[in-house]
Amino acid sequence: MATVAFLGLGVMGYPMAGFLARAGHTVRIYNRTASRAEQWLQDYTGEAFATPAAAASGAEIVFACVGNDNDLREVVAGEQGAFAGMASGSLFVDHTTASADVARELAALGRDKGIGFLDAPVSGGQAGAENGALTVMVGGDEPDYQRALPLIDCYARAVNLLGPVGSGQLCKMVNQICIAGVVQGLAEGLHFARAAGLDAEQVIGVISKGAAQSWQMENRYKTMLAGEYEHGFAVDWMRKDLAIVLNEAQRNGALLPVTALVDQFYSEVQALGGxxxxxxxxxxRLMNVRSFD
Incomplete structure (x- = not known):
């Protein structure tokens, strides 16, 4: 059993830290909103601290799952950040979906302090976190990966090392590109089925057994048809992720016309109050498309 810290108890981090506690590890937690940490302590065994540095002090491995690049820099490299409390030889594992640049930046800072670093963004959404069934995409050195793997396995169903630091974030970008295109295709298909006078549920029952099948189709078509959109990853978060993707594409020369278009469509969903x-x-958006004509 290890002594670990977990920084960030949002919809993902809260259950992830919980799985570590349930596995028997000693968990030291930090959350910017203290009441969230107090709530976590009612559900799990651990100890809360007032700063990332205090939570990280004495931890062999420090995990984080926060909002964006700036949030990550604050909890890692700030005056009271995790690196200020971590000892040489410890390891930082970042589950935030952030840029590859910030992963490399913080890894270099950690290296100067003798601290290992893995960028390890996750996929699977809130349900995946709550069920311990996340997919984790990792960038970093093999020894650090092997050290962290038994703990990550507490809340993951699939974990893969993709390459050096930054590779995990780049893989997560591929994940978000694919999701954006698939969800837009499914939305258009359902919209077309309705416009054509077909029973959309019956249509899905047929095509989901063939080449059109996808996770999104299996898990989202019913709620989409019902106009229920409270079941997963928020539009604001997706636009944050797609901004990272499109910035990286500008740098590496990748052509992402569909991704850029879907990002614009999500801005229209935001305009709808979504x-x-x-x-x-x-x-x-398609059901309200006339308002954008």
Whole structure:
């Protein structure tokens, strides 16, 4: 059993840290909103601290799952950041979906302090976190990966090392590119089925057994048809991720016309008041498309 810290108890971090505690590890937690940490302590065994540095002090491995690049820099490299409390020989594992640049930046800072670093963004959404069934994409050195793997396995169903630091974030970008295109295709298909006078549920029952099948189709078509968009990753978060993707594409020369278009569509969902709707709300945009003519 290890002594670990977990920084960030949002919809993903809260259950992830919980799985570490349930596995018997000693978990030291930090959350910017203290009441969230107090709530976590009612559900799990651990200890809360007032700063990332205090939580990280004495931890062999420090995990984080926060909002964006700036949030990550604050909890890692700030005056009271995790690196200020971590000892040489410890390891930092970042589950935030952030840029590859910030991963490399913080890894270099950690290296100067004798601290290992893995960028390890996750996929699977809130349900995946709550069920311990996340997919984790890792960038970093093999020894650090092997050291962290038994703990990551507490909340993951698939974990892969993709290459050096930054590779995990780049893989997560591929994940978001694919999701954006699939959800838009599903939304258009359902919209077309309705416009054509077909029973959309019956259509899905047929095509989901063939080449059109996808996770999004299996898990989202019913809620999309019902106009329910409270079941997963929020539009605001997706747009944050797609901004990272499109910035990286400008740098590496990748052509992402569909991704850029879907990002624009999500901005229209935000204009509908859907900032906190899940990503399947692209269907809502099509149902209200005349307002954008």
């Amino acid at each position: 900032s906190r709707w899940d990503t399947s709300s692209l269907f809502a």
